[in-house]
Structure formats: structure tokens, C-alpha cells
Amino acid sequence: MARSEINRSGEMEVFVEVVQQGGFSAAARACRMTPSAVSKLVARLESRLGVRLVNRSTRALQLTAEGCAFYERAARILADIEDAERSAGAGEDPVGRIRLNTSASYATHVLAPILPMFLELHPGITLDLVQTDMVVDLLAERTDVAVRAGPLKSSSLVARRLGDTAMVIVAAPAYLDRFGEPKTIDDLERHNRLGFGYVRTVDGWPLKTGDTTTTLPAVGRVQASDGEALRRLALGGSGLARLARFTVQGDIAAGRLVPVLEHLNPGDREAFHAIHIGQGGPLPSRVRALLDFLAEHGRVS
CATH class of the missing domain: 3.40.190.10 (Periplasmic binding protein-like II)
Known part of the structure; x- marks a missing residue:
């Protein structure tokens, strides 16, 4: 297939939906496609890239290492496209859903009192708040930002310090x-x-x-x-x-x-960080807005 005939952003969008929705059927509903069409599109993408992105041997969606890396890059590229279109349009206010994972203690004593301010500042953002003290896999849990306590392990995660207590x-x-x-x-x-x-x-x-x-x-x-x-x-x-x-x-x-x-x-003292996936790449404006807000208003002491 000639390069000009490939809808690369469309392929990325479908693949990102497969990951974020947790499977082909859910992604098909979100994209208004059939599960067969979604499966074939991912297979064509894998063939063109020359790597396997998704393991199909289990019921649950399981990304390969190459699939994880491609998902991270594709999600950032789509976010850049979204930001560029918004900047060229009527306004630049961030919009969309943010999945935030944090401990019950941080959610209760730090986040709850300041959330009304964040929602008022960014009326186009909706927040999906998940509370757990356990360390989660951000990619597997489709998490945009996690607030974690304790020392950080070296990884592909990017952290912004929120103080210590x-x-x-x-x-x-x-x-x-x-x-x-x-x-x-x-x-x-x-x-x-x-x-x-x-x-x-x-x-x-x-x-x-x-x-x-x-x-x-x-x-x-x-x-x-x-x-x-x-x-x-x-x-x-x-x-x-x-x-x-x-x-x-x-x-x-x-x-x-x-x-x-x-x-x-x-x-x-126990350190707190706001963590997200990616190493120095561009962030969706909605995620950047939350990180900036937490750095200013969500610090612990």
C-alpha cells in the first residue's frame, strides 16, 4: 500500500481505543465499527510495522512491549493533534476525561478540598477518580495520572514532586x-x-x-x-x-x-509524587492542566 493511502492517524486512533477500552469489542462500539473490522485493522497495522502489538492468546487484552511503546507514542501524537485543532479553533481550554489514581488518604485530605477549584477552572474536564494505596500499572489501568507516596523506582514514568510529610x-x-x-x-x-x-x-x-x-x-x-x-x-x-x-x-x-x-x-518523611507515562514527550493539555494544578495546590507537608 502506498504511503499516501495509509490513514496513519486513523489507525492510531483505533489502536488507542482498543487499549483504553480494554478490548476489540468495546473499541468497536466506541469507533462505530464491527469487532472484525477493528481486529483486521490492528492486524494490518502489525503487518506494516513488522511487530506484534497485542497478544491474542488470552481473554484479557495483553500488550506486548512493542505494543506498550507504540500506544504511548500514538496517544501523545493524537493528543498533539487534538491540542493543535483546539488552538486553531475557538479556544484553548483543555477538555476531556482524566483518570486519576491516588490513595484514599490523599483523596480525602488533600484532593477533595481543592477539587471544586480545579473543576471551576477547567469546565471542559471530567475526572475519573480511583482510590487505592496499592501501586498500579498506569498503562494496564488506563490511568493518566497517579499520586504515589514513597520513593520512586527507576522506570519510564515521569514524576512531579508534591512535597513530603x-x-x-x-x-x-x-x-x-x-x-x-x-x-x-x-x-x-x-x-x-x-x-x-x-x-x-x-x-x-x-x-x-x-x-x-x-x-x-x-x-x-x-x-x-x-x-x-x-x-x-x-x-x-x-x-x-x-x-x-x-x-x-x-x-x-x-x-x-x-x-x-x-x-x-x-x-x-514520606515523599509524594504525581506520576504519568512518558519521557519528556508532549502531554495532553488536560493532563498538563491537572499536573500544574496539583503542583501548586496539591502539595503535602
């Missing part, structure tokens, strides 16, 4: 009245230490005595999948919890939670 062990006054306030590391052995139900970068509570830092496992009768659940358990008097200070500073100020063992606090 201190950590603090807290308990409800009613719990301390019942079981006593721990004063030493040994005292913690007699207390219910609420923890996370998955492996974290720092899997335990670091406590400092002199020049020595000891990491004590958060072994208790209750584990939870996110920090906000642990906060609520602590508020209910279920035990001690070690949490990011920005999530409990209001509770501490109101006397609902009390910091304990502050003299053993090693002063470690």
Missing part, C-alpha cells in the same frame, strides 16, 4: 485510657499495632533510640488496605497506627487522636 504514631484517648500510653519500644509489644495488609517500602515502624534505629513490625489484630481505613480504626479506639501527619493533623488538633512515642520518632 512527617510520620507519626497516634491513638485515640479512649484507647490510651484503657491500655495505657506506651513509653518504650518494649511497651509496644503489649499494644495492638494496626498495619497495612500489603508489603510497603518501609514495612514496619522505625523507632530511634540513641544512634540505633529499630524497625518494629506492625503486628496487630487488624490490617487494612489503605491509610484512611487505619485512621478510622485508630479513631474508633482499635489500636495504634503510624500515619502520615497531614492525614491526622486535624484529629490531633481536635484531640481525637494523640501522638505517642514522639521521643522515639526517627524523623523520616
Whole structure:
């Protein structure tokens, strides 16, 4: 087929829909095509590129490494086309849907209070908010931006720092009245230490005595999948919890939670980043708008 006869942007658009919709049938509905036509188009694209983009051996859509790379580039190219057309038209306000993945704690204590401002600034943007403390695959989950806590691993992800926060062990006054306030590391052995139900970068509570830092496992009768659940358990008097200070500073100020063992606090801080796919390439204007907004208004401390 001659180069001039190939609708490259059309091929990219269909392939991107296949990835974002999670399969050929859903993409066919979005593109108003038949599943057979979508499958044939992807097959022609693979033949022309000389690589396999999608593994068809499983029910779930599974991209190859080449498919992932092509998807990232194609999505950016289509976003550039969209931005160029909008800039040449009536206005340049970003429009479209953003899928944002973040922890329940960040969503509750940082994002929720500032979201009305973002939506007012960008009336053409809709937000799909997914809350989980687990690290997700941005491509597999079709996520535009993720806000993550902790150190970053080297990858193809691009990160914008949103500050960092201190950590603090807290308990409800009613719990301390019942079981006593721990004063030493040994005292913690007699207390219910609420923890996370998955492996974290720092899997335990670091406590400092002199020049020595000891990491004590958060072994208790209750584990939870996110920090906000642990906060609520602590508020209910279920035990001690070690949490990011920005999530409990209001509770501490109101006397609902009390910091304990502050003299053993090693002063470690947890960094937060807004992450997206791509290495230095152009971003869709809607994603850039959210990243800029979070960098200004969504910082933690």
C-alpha cells in the first residue's frame, strides 16, 4: 500500500481505543465499527510495522512491549493533534476525561478540598477518580495520572514532586485510657499495632533510640488496605497506627487522636509524587492542566 493511502492517524486512533477500552469489542462500539473490522485493522497495522502489538492468546487484552511503546507514542501524537485543532479553533481550554489514581488518604485530605477549584477552572474536564494505596500499572489501568507516596523506582514514568510529610504514631484517648500510653519500644509489644495488609517500602515502624534505629513490625489484630481505613480504626479506639501527619493533623488538633512515642520518632518523611507515562514527550493539555494544578495546590507537608 502506498504511503499516501495509509490513514496513519486513523489507525492510531483505533489502536488507542482498543487499549483504553480494554478490548476489540468495546473499541468497536466506541469507533462505530464491527469487532472484525477493528481486529483486521490492528492486524494490518502489525503487518506494516513488522511487530506484534497485542497478544491474542488470552481473554484479557495483553500488550506486548512493542505494543506498550507504540500506544504511548500514538496517544501523545493524537493528543498533539487534538491540542493543535483546539488552538486553531475557538479556544484553548483543555477538555476531556482524566483518570486519576491516588490513595484514599490523599483523596480525602488533600484532593477533595481543592477539587471544586480545579473543576471551576477547567469546565471542559471530567475526572475519573480511583482510590487505592496499592501501586498500579498506569498503562494496564488506563490511568493518566497517579499520586504515589514513597520513593520512586527507576522506570519510564515521569514524576512531579508534591512535597513530603512527617510520620507519626497516634491513638485515640479512649484507647490510651484503657491500655495505657506506651513509653518504650518494649511497651509496644503489649499494644495492638494496626498495619497495612500489603508489603510497603518501609514495612514496619522505625523507632530511634540513641544512634540505633529499630524497625518494629506492625503486628496487630487488624490490617487494612489503605491509610484512611487505619485512621478510622485508630479513631474508633482499635489500636495504634503510624500515619502520615497531614492525614491526622486535624484529629490531633481536635484531640481525637494523640501522638505517642514522639521521643522515639526517627524523623523520616514520606515523599509524594504525581506520576504519568512518558519521557519528556508532549502531554495532553488536560493532563498538563491537572499536573500544574496539583503542583501548586496539591502539595503535602
